[in-house]
Amino acid sequence: MRPRPNVAGGLGGFVWLLIVLVPVYYIVVTSLRGQRGFFDANPLAPPADPTLENYRLVLSNDFLRYLVNSLTVTAGTVVITVAVSLMAAYYVVRGRTCLSRSGYTAFLLGLAIPLQATIIPIYYLITRAHLYDTLLAIILPSVAFAIPLSVVILANFLRDVPNELFESMRVDGAGHWRMLWSLVLPMVKPAMITVAVYDGLNVWNGFLFPLILTQSADQRVLPMALWAFQGQFRVNIPAVLAAVVLSTLPVLALYILGRRYLVTGLTAGFGK
Amino acid sequence: MTLVRERTAVRREPRAAARGATPHPMMIAPALLFFAIFALLPLGGVVVLSLMKWDGIADPAWTGLGNWSAALADPATYHAIGLSLRVMVVSWLFQTPVSLLLGVLTAGRGRYRAVLGVLYFLPLLLSSAAIAIAFKALLDPNFGMSRAFGIAALAQDWLGDPTLALYVVIFVIGWQFMPFHTLLYQAGVRQIPAQLYEAAQLDGAGPVRQFFHITLPQLRYTILTSSTLMLVGSLTYFDLVFVLTGGGPGDATRFLPLDMYLNGFSNNDMGRASTLAVLLVVAGLALSLGLARFARFSRGSQQEGA
Numbered sequence: 001m002r003p004r005p006n007v008a009g010g011l012g013g014f015v016w017l018l019i020v021l022v023p024v025y026y027i028v029v030t031s032l033r034g035q036r037g038f039f040d041a042n043p044l045a046p047p048a049d050p051t052l053e054n055y056r057l058v059l060s061n062d063f064l065r066y067l068v069n070s071l072t073v074t075a076g077t078v079v080i081t082v083a084v085s086l087m088a089a090y091y092v093v094r095g096r097t098c099l100s101r102s103g104y105t106a107f108l109l110g111l112a113i114p115l116q117a118t119i120i121p122i123y124y125l126i127t128r129a130h131l132y133d134t135l136l137a138i139i140l141p142s143v144a145f146a147i148p149l150s151v152v153i154l155a156n157f158l159r160d161v162p163n164e165l166f167e168s169m170r171v172d173g174a175g176h177w178r179m180l181w182s183l184v185l186p187m188v189k190p191a192m193i194t195v196a197v198y199d200g201l202n203v204w205n206g207f208l209f210p211l212i213l214t215q216s217a218d219q220r221v222l223p224m225a226l227w228a229f230q231g232q233f234r235v236n237i238p239a240v241l242a243a244v245v246l247s248t249l250p251v252l253a254l255y256i257l258g259r260r261y262l263v264t265g266l267t268a269g270f271g272k
Numbered sequence: 273m274t275l276v277r278e279r280t281a282v283r284r285e286p287r288a289a290a291r292g293a294t295p296h297p298m299m300i301a302p303a304l305l306f307f308a309i310f311a312l313l314p315l316g317g318v319v320v321l322s323l324m325k326w327d328g329i330a331d332p333a334w335t336g337l338g339n340w341s342a343a344l345a346d347p348a349t350y351h352a353i354g355l356s357l358r359v360m361v362v363s364w365l366f367q368t369p370v371s372l373l374l375g376v377l378t379a380g381r382g383r384y385r386a387v388l389g390v391l392y393f394l395p396l397l398l399s400s401a402a403i404a405i406a407f408k409a410l411l412d413p414n415f416g417m418s419r420a421f422g423i424a425a426l427a428q429d430w431l432g433d434p435t436l437a438l439y440v441v442i443f444v445i446g447w448q449f450m451p452f453h454t455l456l457y458q459a460g461v462r463q464i465p466a467q468l469y470e471a472a473q474l475d476g477a478g479p480v481r482q483f484f485h486i487t488l489p490q491l492r493y494t495i496l497t498s499s500t501l502m503l504v505g506s507l508t509y510f511d512l513v514f515v516l517t518g519g520g521p522g523d524a525t526r527f528l529p530l531d532m533y534l535n536g537f538s539n540n541d542m543g544r545a546s547t548l549a550v551l552l553v554v555a556g557l558a559l560s561l562g563l564a565r566f567a568r569f570s571r572g573s574q575q576e577g578a
Contacts, residue, residue, distance in 0.1 A: 016370065017391060017446070024394055026417070043410075044420040080306075086304035095294045103300050106307065112560040113311055116508045116529045117549040120542050121317030122310060123328070144310030147303050176295040205399035207511035212537065221402040230405055237409045237574060244402040251397045259390070262377045262454045 031055070031242035038238050054242035056211070058229070062217065063246060067224035069135060070204060071250075073221055076139045076183050077203045078196050081146040085195065088147070089154035090180050094166070104155065110148035119212055137213040138221065142206060146199040158184065168185035189262055197258035204251055221249040283480070293574035297318075315553065322546035328536070339543040341367055347444070352531035356555075359527060360506040362442050362460020367502060371450045374494070375485060390473060393451040400448065404515035407444050439512055440527050448512060449505070453498045460494030461487065493567070500563045504556050528552055 026043060032050040033041065041048060092104045122141050131137040161184065169179050185192075208221045214220070220228065226243055233239045322339055324330035343349050377391055395403065410416050411430040418427035430440045468486045477485065510529040513519070519526035519534060526534070528548060536545025 004413040012373055016374060020394060020515045022405050023410055026410055042420050043417055084302045087299040091295050091300035097294050099297060103304055110307060110311055112557060113315055114508045114552055114556045116510055117552040118314035118318060120321055120546050120549060121314035130488055144306045147307050207400055210377055226401045240405055244309055244405060255397050
């Protein structure tokens with residue numbers, strides 16, 4: 001038996017749904033308008049003569065390159081983060097050392113470090129390491145800031161794996177790497193997907209690292225590209241919004257596939 | 273006999289496990305290294321840089337407390353801090369009740385709720401840049417939504433008026449972040465034991481009473497978690513404001529992180545920017561620790577009562 005929403009609550013929920021949907025609808029509808037339609041028509045009316053011209057314009061302006069850059073940065077960050085965090089979580093949960101305890105505490109504290117506040121030293125590090133204006137410059141700090149939450153979520157999940165499973169594998173002579181690979185990996189798969197979806201979403205939409213650590217159009221990721229399109233197509237708002245739609249499609253697909261895991265992970269990660 | 277043996281074996285096991293069980297430190301090393309180089313080191317680095325003069329290109333030079341006295345003497349600093357505090361408080365007051373109600377509302381299972389569940393959380397998927405660009409177009413006084421409804425009151429220069437712009441930014445921030453907090457509350461509600469509601473129903477409590485006497489108290493840790501993330505997070509609003517208003521009109525939305533960015537990367541005064549960054553870190557840590565202490569305090573007193 002769940003609390004039945006009252007009428008006021010339901011009404012409020014409906015109003016908020018409209019507030020969420022109107023801008024989304026506006027983005028999609030406007031992206032299908034021609035220039036004339038944009039200046040003349042009611043902004044919320046369906047387009048009189050829908051056109052894909054804006055999409056063609058955006059796609060012919062290096063959109064695919066930016067898409068590939070975003071995919072590279074996101075995939076690179078997620079793969080490194082998940083691999084490195086899984087090993088760390090295993091060490092934290094199975095280890096009985098000072099390092100395993102203090103390491104976990106460090107990651108917990110790391111959750112509270114505001115990314116913005118560290119950007120200037122990171123800029124210093126990246127320029128001095130001659131990594132400025134490369135995709136690696138975005139990946140490295142993104143991994144660092146994704147690690148704390150990933151380790152915490154994976155460790156919370158790993159603690160629930162029964163000790164007997166580890167012991168019986170040990171009796172069979174398995175080492176830690178073996179256990180990580182053939183016991184832990186299959187068992188924490190849901191948590192790994194959670195972490196991957198959450199980190200992936202963050203990196204895909206990340207703005208600050210690309211803004212400060214890259215410069216040239218070659219290294220542009222999608223949020224940067226949207227920003228640049230905004231300057232480039234100053235008067236062509238439908239084209240900018242078409243770029244917004246295009247940049248959201250991959251993440252929408254990911255979300256529909258991984259939604260369940262995102263929700264589970266948030267519950268596990270932030271606890272009760 | 274065998275029983276006793278088994279027992280001792282079981283008891284000895286954890287110790288035996290403890291001896292040979294610790295994995296190789298190589299397993300935690302990569303994560304710690306990444307974290308140390310790109311999060312901890314910069315955290316210390318920003319304090320050091322706040323004591324140096326650096327234009328972002330040449331080598332930094334020592335300047336002692338120069339940046340600090342300059343930043344603390346500048347009214348712009350207090351303006352930025354004041355704005356950040358205002359955003360923090362107003363955002364919390366606006367986002368918490370709405371996300372809580374939406375979380376409760378979407379917690380049930382049902383087919384149409386699954387669809388709603390996806391729709392409500394759409395803003396979660398859009399990047400800050402995308403959201404800012406969309407709202408900029410939507411709020412345009414000439415071609416935006418004001419034309420859609422033909423209501424004169426909507427035909428404001430939403431982002432051009434200093435007072436309005438601040439609240440528009442707060443609203444858009446809420447639009448972006450509330451889905452996340454709604455998810456937290458939704459998850460929290462799903463963990464409330466159903467028996468509580470059954471019992472309440474037997475006692476004749478209506479939905480409103482159930483909400484205030486069961487849902488709300490049961491959600492108190494979720495409220496605390498969500499509030500912590502919200503309050504600390506509000507110190508770091510950057511991307512959205514940067515694209516939406518760039519701090520303007522004038523300096524009406526030049527929050528602390530934006531002020532830091534503009535000082536450092538537009539005025540090439542990284543030392544000054546670093547002092548503002550230190551202020552951000554201190555405020556963030558103080559808030560987190562304060563709220564954590566508050567949580568422990570309320571948890572402790574709750575246990576005593578139970």
